[in-house]
Amino acid sequence: MTSRWIFTTCRYTLLWGTLAVIIPMAAAAAMAASSSHGEKxxxxxxxxxxxxxxxxxxxxxxxxxxxxxxxxxxxxxxxxxxxxxxxxxxxxxxxxxxxxxxxxxxxxxxxxxxxxxxxxxxxxxxxxxxxxxxxxxxxxxxxxxxxxxxxxxxxxxxxxxxxxxxx
CATH class of the missing domain: 2.60.40.3340 (Domain of unknown function DUF4426)
Incomplete structure (x- = not known):
């Protein structure tokens, strides 16, 4: 394996892992911000x-x-x-x-x-x-x-x- 392949693999793993965490958090925050169920x-x-x-x-x-x-x-x-x-x-x-x-x-x-x-x-x-x-x-x-x-x-x-x- 070349160091370039390892670098590319690590970079994509880090990118997709970060997105997997950020997207659900952003969706939950947006839903919480737009709802006022039972609150004034x-x-x-x-x-x-x-x-x-x-x-x-x-x-x-x-x-x-x-x-x-x-x-x-x-x-x-x-x-x-x-x-x-x-x-x-x-x-x-x-x-x-x-x-x-x-x-x-x-x-x-x-x-x-x-x-x-x-x-x-x-x-x-x-x-x-x-x-x-x-x-x-x-x-x-x-x-x-x-x-x-x-x-x-x-x-x-x-x-x-x-x-x-x-x-």
Whole structure:
């Protein structure tokens, strides 16, 4: 064996060994940094909390944007013992609250956009149910869904975004 071959072999072994250690560590750090499950995080003006209630078929997500707190709930229609005539599988509800006074804001118009893991997008109108706004949507494939809510409320147009994991 030549010294050049030994040097090359050692160099590649060191390179691949280092990558084998660094890549999993970087992936774990990135996942930890992007998740806020059950914790409160602050991003500038946005306060966010999530509550995954396991097997109950219910998911809660609260966040504050532009002084308007939104309390979201995503529930499977099955867990509510309901069926949608159009075939939707889930019910998305949201209450809007003035973050300063704690008063529920009951006059709003808005839409929810759902982006499936396959990148398929659906936009639905929020229907007013005496100050609680809701719509039925379909989560028909497992994976991470993007949920975006844009509303006109109290002279503002806050935009809310969160992830919903459907199993």
């Amino acid at each position: 995080t602050t991003h500038g003006q946005n306060d966010t909390t999530m509550d995954h209630q396991g097997m109950t078929g219910q998911f809660k997500h609260d966040m504050t944007v532009e002084g308007v707190k939104a309390e979201f709930q995503v529930m499977s229609l099955e867990s509510m013992k309901m069926k949608d005539p159009d075939g939707a599988t889930h019910h998305v509800m949201v209450k809007f609250i003035n973050a300063d006074s704690g008063e529920q804001l009951k006059e709003a118009t808005g839409k929810i956009k759902v982006i499936a893991p396959s990148k398929k997008e659906v936009v639905v109108d929020l229907t007013d149910y005496s100050g609680t706004f809701a719509s039925n949507v379909t989560f028909d494939e497992p994976g991470k869904y993007g949920v975006i809510c844009l509303v006109k409320i109290d002279g503002k147009k806050p935009l809310y975004k969160f992830w919903y994991m459907h199993h």
